[in-house]
Amino acid sequence: MGIVLVTTVIASLFLVIGAAEPLAARLRLPYSVILAVLGVLIGAGATFLLRTELTDALNPVAEAILGLPIRSDVFLFVFLPTLLFQATLGMNLRRMLDDWVPILVLAVVAVVVATLSVGYALFWTSTLPLVACLLIGAIVSTTDPSAVVSIFRSISAPRRLARIIEGESLLNDAAAIALFGLFMGYVMLGVPDPTLGDALGRFPFLIAGGAITGWLAARAAVWTMALFVRHEMAQLSISVALPYLAYIVAEQSIGASGVIAVVAAGLTLNLTGPGRLPPQAWASLRELWDVLAHWAGALIFILAALLIPRLLEEVRVADFALIGVVIIAAIAARAVILFGLLPLLSLLRVSPTVERPYRVAILWGGLRGAVTLALALAVTESFRVPDGIQRVVGILATGFVLFTLIVQGTTLRNVIRRLGLDRLSPIDEALSRQVIAVALQTVREDVARTTVDYELSHDIVRVEAKRFGKRLEGAVRQAEDSVDILDRDRITLGLIALAGHERDTILAGMRERMISARMAEQVLSDADRLIEGARTNGRSGYQRAARRSIAYGRAFRAAGLLNNRLGLSRPLARMTADRFERLLSQRLILRDLGAFIDGRIRRIHGRRVAELLAELLSRRVEGVETALEGLRLQYPGYAEELERRFIRRTALRLEEREYTAMREDGLIGAEVYTTLMQDLSARRTACEDRPRLDIALRRTEIIQQFPLFSDLDAKVLKRLGRAMQTRHVNPGDVIFGKETVNKSVYFIASGAVELERAGQTWRLGRGEMFGHMSILMRKPRHAEVRAIAPSTLLVLDEERFLRLLKRSEAIRQAVLAGAEKRGVVLPEHLLPQKKPS
Structure with missing residues (x-):
């Protein structure tokens, strides 16, 4: 096969990927479903062209498509590490830790339950050995809930719920592939019925070995990237190498789980990277991995779908009954978790309450996809797996994936609509009408000023003003006729809006480099807690989250014990310095929120709500000032060093803005601008280093x-x-x-x-x-x-x-x-x- 032809096919696949996203939006179907359908059509079309005599001109193209080197190793060693690594980089880990119990239960327990449920159901209804049945259960147990997450986001579902599902989707891949490797080894060794003790004895090694390998690899990578602080491209290149090397070392050298190694490496980089790398380098790294993961996710889906016609070539009538068994067992296992275990966790107060409509949506949204097909392909390629098992595994896994994509995927949005999850609540509906009325009033005032400034024709102004006035009158009338919003609900909505504006202020401060990336992650987590606390428990939830943002947590207390009992002062010093900078960042952010209350919230929710929110904000400012004063008394002078550092960073930001403006105005050339920015970058790198708080030497x-x-x-x-x-x-x-x-x-x-x-x-x-x-x-x-x-x-x-x-x-x-x-x-x-x- 010529390189020109292969390059043409791959480039064409990128065209298909580019067309799939707008097509999915137009058809209102999950993106993964469109990719799978297009992949199946391409694979089936290429097979048809080779087996028919209609035309021979397209045979080379068909052969190139079917001859692509699509093997399980490509999926597992190239695409999968990319997807897992990017998912860990994009997570808000500090918020994930708040919900680690439900995430681990859904990711690990649900996978184990699905594996056992499907495995034993097949064992009782087929002639396959138990280990082969459990292997199939492990292959089909991992879900791809990205479609559900995107729909939840589009309907403004609670962020905490979406975060739990994202965490489940990441970790259940790891758990399912670890189980797959375990049972695959038994199948290749010819062990028909492994004991539970053997399986459980090897599983911890797979997890622990992979976690340690990934952690060590990430620590080494971060240390190396910190050495190349002025070379952003070198840092990006090291980040690209990290997940693949961690995966290969864990799988090939240690015999542990490569998936766990990649997840551990990504989590470690996520936690340590913002504090060790320059903000711009960290932002570029995240953007790079977003692009790589988008391509990898699309390619893994479309290439896996190309294999579906080949995997179904030897399907028999009896196989459809077994596919039905897999479907029923897998859905039943997921239902047990969602309608049995999750409510129990909510009663025990270790998991957020998940409303029944959301659980139904999650159940029907348990789509399977490329990972399942890649694992099935790995079985069909192994010469050490008996032919009969190869055929059944390929057919059952492929049939189940097609069912979830074609049946569940295409009907998921209708299920969401029937459950009423796409509609606003009466309070939100009333609020939206009120917001529209206030916004249109503001727009009319701004338009009036614009017509005066630009001296527009009075006739045009009169016609447009009349039309706009009718729309404004209609919006006001709808707002007056809508359901009245209770003061309690107005306060809740005002607190959500205030916390949301606080989050936007943090992001703006991060872009302006007023807040370091390390602190931005923490104060963003605080803002998210404020939003969710207000959404779930109103004023009391907001106040509880505000108190938590300045409280001393368990980790701080543990660091104090290490210092007091063992004399290890470094963890306490680092956490105390973090607390200093975090409180300074919070004080900076909170002082800018009063104008938002007076400007926006007062117009939408009224004077009483605005005054109450201003009082709550004043209490937060007072709490932060008190906590900061306590630290100042404990470590005199350190806060002043941090404030001087903030002033220097602000001055550098303003200096950069001046150079950029001069360059755009043509006052300085490209050579001068480059020299100035290099000097500025060197001074900014030196300024980024936080002064060290050495509590042991004081x-x-x-x-x-x-x-x-x-x-x-x-x-x-x-x-x-x-x-x-x-x-x-x-x-x-x-x-x-x-x-x-x-x-x-x-x-x-x-x-x-x-x-x-x-x-x-x-x-x-x-x-x-x-x-x-x-x-x-x-x-x-x-x-x-x-x-x-x-x-x-x-x-x-x-x-x-x-x-x-x-x-x-x-x-x-x-x-x-x-x-x-x-x-x-x-x-x-x-x-x-x-x-x-």
């Missing part, structure tokens, strides 16, 4: 700031710095409880604690100490101490504290003053006598 500086230690000489201070341990506590943490034996004294370097004893409470702040009373009085603690602000404590053991007490008159006086403040009489003989000078 102990000596903190000690020197204590008035209690003012009378100690430098040598004693140095020894004291080595003896003391630093402990970080978050608001609400109990430092020690009642009736516990005390062996340490705590000095408050920053923050505040609350001490409760005998029904009385005292608050201690920076520069004060606690825990010494029980040591001096030789009694168990009768007080509970709890942090009420982010606090840094210096901890000194009993022996060193008593020695220090002998040296420092300031500490002796502080001990006596503290005892007097709490109403405790501390006899002088309990205090160690001061050493003579």
Whole structure:
């Protein structure tokens, strides 16, 4: 076959791909269905041309189409890593983690249930061995819910629901292919009935080996790309190599799951890439993979569909009954998950409530596609699989795919319509009419100003104004006649709009480089939580999400434990620096939302709603300022370094804008512009590096700031710095409880604690100490101490504290003053006598 002919065929396939998308939109059918139908028609047409004598002129073209090197290896080693890797890069992982329980259950449990359901149904109704039946079950268990996700997005379904289905679609491919590799190995070894223990014993190795391989490969790739910070093309090239090398190493060298390796590599790059790569390089990387995945997804579908006529050549009448068994078993397995397990998870509060119409749509939208055909093709190509099993696997998998694409895919939109998912709720309908009326009023005012500015003809203005006025009157009349919106619903809709505008502001700030890509991902996640919280629980959900955005999470607490117990300060330092920058970004964004409330929300929802939203926004700003002030007290000066960095980045952005404007106005040439931008890029790269927060090395500086230690000489201070341990506590943490034996004294370097004893409470702040009373009085603690602000404590053991007490008159006086403040009489003989000078 000549290279010219092959190139012509491939280029023609790209033309087909280009025409398929607008055709799918016009016919209102899923894009994958159109690609599959076109692929089947091309494959069947090429076969027909070769077997008929109508014309011989097109035989070379038909031979080129049927002779394309379409093997399972092409799908599994070329196209599949591309699709999986891009899907992980496009995910909002921080939001996915909120729903990891339902995602894993749907992705893993649903695949296992479908595999067992189809496998045992075939085993009971056919003469195939059990392992072959389970192999077929694994092949048909992976779904392609992209059509459902796109339809949900078009009807403004909850983002959380769409996100769960996206996560399921990514991970169920991995689980199904891992099961496929497991049972394929048994088939090739001739094991008819593998034990459950054998299967479960190998499955963890496939998962763990692939995950570790992908993680290591991604870490190495990110480290290498960070070295090439000024060479964007080099970074893009490394990203292209990453998924394929991870897949090949896992599959060929380790014997683990290559799919899991690619998913792990993509997830690792998604989490670490925005913080290590320049924003422009990260944006270019995402765009590159979007294009590659679009082509790969279309090619894998159309090339797999070309094989369908070949796979169905030996179909028999009895095979149709087995296809029916597969269809019933697969749909029943998915129904068990959707109508049995999902409601149970909702009752247990580990999964969002999925309304029944949505579950029906997900059930009918469980389309199978290219991955199923690729796995079936891998079976038919293996000479180690018996011919009888090859034929049945190819026919059953292909028949099931055709059923889902032709029957379910073509009727999916009608099902959506019958379920009423394509219609707005009464509240949204009333709101849309009101929005139209407000928008048209604004447009009429702007048009009036435009006619005056451009001195248009009065006759034209009068005719157009009359026509526009009729439309505005109709919109106002519809808005007045529509269902009244309750104030509670208006508040909910206003909060959703406010959070949506907050999200748009974040994206604009990211484009303007006012917010780093790393922080943008986190504050975007916060905005998404605000939207979903308002959508599901109104004002209380919005406020809960707002509190969560500034709260100390479990990861932060775990980092604090690592620092306090093991002395590992790096995770805590990194997370504290992230928190600094995140709070600064939130403060920057929130200050711009007041104008949106006064301008847009007030016109649509009225004054009362606007005032309430302004009050809620004010509380959020106050919460962020309080949290930021707590960090400033804990680490003086670091916030100033971040603010100076922000000012430098803003100045560079304005400088770039000036150079671009001069270039467009012809004031400078291309050579000068290129030189200026290269210099600007170098300075921007240096400015992108965030100042390091080293909490481990601040102990000596903190000690020197204590008035209690003012009378100690430098040598004693140095020894004291080595003896003391630093402990970080978050608001609400109990430092020690009642009736516990005390062996340490705590000095408050920053923050505040609350001490409760005998029904009385005292608050201690920076520069004060606690825990010494029980040591001096030789009694168990009768007080509970709890942090009420982010606090840094210096901890000194009993022996060193008593020695220090002998040296420092300031500490002796502080001990006596503290005892007097709490109403405790501390006899002088309990205090160690001061050493003579």
